[in-house]
Amino acid sequence: MTAAQFRTVQQPLDPTAAVGEIALFDAGGNPLDLSGGGQKITSVKATALAAGTAPTATLANGVLTIGIPAGAKGAPGTAGVGVKSISLTKDTDGNITGGTVTKTDNSTTAITVTTA
Structure with missing residues (x-):
């Protein structure tokens, strides 16, 4: 088993190619040479680590x-408020002139209707 550090190369990625570059380094920070008949990478597996721990790589x-x-x-966000109901008000000609929104916390908000 070879223990290694890994660093990603910060460069724009071509989204159509879906290819990135990973450089592997030994514990001393020296690049690992996988081309000289040593181990070859045949597959890659990612595992989740706890927050705050250092990234790892093993081959x-x-x-x-x-x-x-x-x-x-x-931090957790504040609880949201949704719409419980909407009631609309019509004038004598049947045109919508306003209304009221009742929220899930039972507060209300007036609906203003404007015509162009």
């Missing part, structure tokens, strides 16, 4: 396993 039996740390968890 064993041709399988490159990359450990990717989770991002930091954000």
Whole structure:
């Protein structure tokens, strides 16, 4: 088993090709040479790591396993308010002139209707 660090190359990616580049480095920061008859990567596997841990990469039996740390968890957002009902008001000619929105927290908001 070869323990390795990995770094992604920061360059624009062609979305039509879906190809990226990964460079592998040993624990001392030296690039790994996989072309000289050593191990070859035959498949790649990604595993989730806990937030705050360092990324990992191992190469064993041709399988490159990359450990990717989770991002930091954000704070919970405030509860949302939805629409419970809408009632519309008509004038004597049947035209909609306004109305009221009742929200899921039972607050209400007037609906203003304007004509062009």
